[in-house]
Amino acid sequence: MGRYRKFVFVCTGSDCKKSGCKQLTREVKSVLKLDPHKGRFKLIKTKCMDFCKSGPIMVFENEVFKNGDVEKFKGKIQ
Template identity: 50%
Template sequence: MKHKRELVFVCSGSDCKKAGSKQLKKGLKKELSDGPWKGCCKLISTKCMDMCKSSPLAIVDNHFIKKADQSKVTLAIKKALDKQGS
């Protein structure tokens, strides 16, 4: 069975940028570009998602991750990829 790539959306609106979304995306890009994660995820920047009080915001596997940090997003990606394998 062929696995699809997991889409990871990171808000790049002004409030999310102030809250660290740029650094979040940079860290995720580095982490996802090598090792066992290579090629299984696509990182996508979005415009403002109007959830500024929860910034920075990310979406993985149709789940919103409020006040996202690298560990929360990485865990969500791992769960989504494990779910694909089941």
């Protein structure tokens, strides 16, 4: 599994592109930079995850974060 312990999936499908997955990706990266244990997380860009109407979408530990909810994600990585 390599050195990463946790994976963060960000959808880059066409609907999430329209709803702002690039911005979401930037925000997730800046949240991960705050992690004191560098290299614990890896961001993975995915294709459509079938939640298109609620994009941009990310998934972390089997939980779906809709509408680019980075604040909720932030609370999960502490």
